Amino acid sequence: MKLAPLLLTNIGQLLTLRSVQTGPRRGPSLVDLDIIQNAAVLCLAGKIVSVGTVKEALRDPWLKKHRKKVTEIDCGGHVVLPGFVDSHTHPVFMQPRLVDFEKRIAGADYEAIAEAGGGIRSSLAGVREASRLPLTQKVLSVLRELARHGTTTVEAKSGYGLSLESELKSLEAIRAAASQWQGTVIPTFLGAHVVPPEYSGRSQSYVEIVCKEMLPAVAKRKLAKFVDVFCDRGAFSEIECSTIFGAALEHGFAVRAHLGQLSSPKAGFIEATLECCRPTSFDHMDYVRDHEVTALAKSDTVVTFVPGANYFLGLAKYPPARKYIDADVAVALATDYNPGTSPTVSMPMAMSLACTHMKMFPAEVISSATINGAWALGVADRKGSVEAGKDADLAIFDVRDYREIPYWFGVNRCVQTIIGGVALRSSA
Numbered sequence: 001m002k003l004a005p006l007l008l009t010n011i012g013q014l015l016t017l018r019s020v021q022t023g024p025r026r027g028p029s030l031v032d033l034d035i036i037q038n039a040a041v042l043c044l045a046g047k048i049v050s051v052g053t054v055k056e057a058l059r060d061p062w063l064k065k066h067r068k069k070v071t072e073i074d075c076g077g078h079v080v081l082p083g084f085v086d087s088h089t090h091p092v093f094m095q096p097r098l099v100d101f102e103k104r105i106a107g108a109d110y111e112a113i114a115e116a117g118g119g120i121r122s123s124l125a126g127v128r129e130a131s132r133l134p135l136t137q138k139v140l141s142v143l144r145e146l147a148r149h150g151t152t153t154v155e156a157k158s159g160y161g162l163s164l165e166s167e168l169k170s171l172e173a174i175r176a177a178a179s180q181w182q183g184t185v186i187p188t189f190l191g192a193h194v195v196p197p198e199y200s201g202r203s204q205s206y207v208e209i210v211c212k213e214m215l216p217a218v219a220k221r222k223l224a225k226f227v228d229v230f231c232d233r234g235a236f237s238e239i240e241c242s243t244i245f246g247a248a249l250e251h252g253f254a255v256r257a258h259l260g261q262l263s264s265p266k267a268g269f270i271e272a273t274l275e276c277c278r279p280t281s282f283d284h285m286d287y288v289r290d291h292e293v294t295a296l297a298k299s300d301t302v303v304t305f306v307p308g309a310n311y312f313l314g315l316a317k318y319p320p321a322r323k324y325i326d327a328d329v330a331v332a333l334a335t336d337y338n339p340g341t342s343p344t345v346s347m348p349m350a351m352s353l354a355c356t357h358m359k360m361f362p363a364e365v366i367s368s369a370t371i372n373g374a375w376a377l378g379v380a381d382r383k384g385s386v387e388a389g390k391d392a393d394l395a396i397f398d399v400r401d402y403r404e405i406p407y408w409f410g411v412n413r414c415v416q417t418i419i420g421g422v423a424l425r426s427s428a
């Protein structure tokens with residue numbers, strides 16, 4: 001099917017986030033959104049071909065000649081930005097975790113709930129019993145909901161199966177859902193989410209299954225780009241994480257980790273891992289030491305904040321974003337969509353939390369949710385900014401000033417999402 005050319009015009013503020021440097025944005029460059037007022041964007045065959053003011057667009061000789069063939073969207077003075085890149089989600093599960101929700105209200109903390117059989121382990125039965133089709137439908141409905149909130153690229157993890165069969169099934173559900181969705185899905189294998197109950201007290205044996213059975217099977221079927229490990233108290237140790245990373249790299253995967261959510265990693269682990277494994281991202285990172293921040297600033301590893309989890313767990317402590325940003329660490333922002341600790345598809349909500357609880361500026365959260373999210377997934381060559389040659393993934397927000405995106409929390413101001421040069425829906 002041939003795509004009609006698409007022209008977005010009458011854009012009040014176009015946040016282009018065009019490249020200012022190579023590599024992810026750091027420090028002061030996070031606030032440089034490169035905004036064009038009264039702008040237009042022309043998309044052809046799913047790609048952005050020109051970006052500028054409406055005046056410039058109207059002078060474009062190609063556009064003058066082909067105007068009749070072009071589908072035009074009048075953005076009504078609204079704000080347009082690159083579609084969000086949500087670089088951390090867990091969409092493969094069947095049921096919400098309402099018992100945990102109420103237990104937490106009654107005073108139990110994350111670890112107490114996990115020890116009582118709740119938490120990640122309580123999602124296992126649903127995934128293990130489900131066939132691939134309902135899992136696929138679940139994932140697809142999440143992807144569609146994400147798109148309605150302005151997200152066009154999504155990292156999706158397995159991790160609620162925790163057996164060879166159900167991890168493969170989860171990744172196949174991600175692949176099947178991705179093939180039915182217009183946006184881009186980056187799959188991640190998270191077999192090392194927690195130790196499943198049948199390996200209780202024998203985490204070493206489970207790590208061996210992950211390395212010797214699961215990783216080769218996932219690699220053979222090309223079901224994931226990344227391997228992720230939840231490395232923290234109550235999950236996997238630093239040594240286990242290093243073992244899994246070693247095996248993952250041997251199989252050609254890139255690596256990322258859930259780190260520093262509940263406790264500080266062992267001294268030296270971050271520096272050694274940056275050196276040996278070049279992880280694309282460390283996520284959460286609520287707990288960090290000064291020398292680790294210095295090491296991270298010298299690396300290309302992105303630190304991905306997921307404040308939705310802190311919010312939903314009712315924590316007073318949030319990741320020390322200013323410390324990272326002021327030290328020039330590359331930072332990104334994601335929803336951490338999952339049934340236990342962050343059941344939200346809303347990047348604007350994550351952005352709002354980062355502003356109010358982590359003292360990030362609106363411009364910083366926008367860079368973190370777009371171009372730096374793309375760096376956190378290794379797709380910055382085609383995603384995360386509005387510039388010629390990139391995929392035509394855009395979001396239109398019913399606001400006049402970009403700062404309103406994180407300001408109006410708890411409502412969805414995204415009125416249209418464009419993926420690959422096609423408008424998904426239109427509403428007032």
Ligand SMILES: [Zn+2]
Binds near residue numbers: 088090258336338
């Ligand atoms: Zn997570």
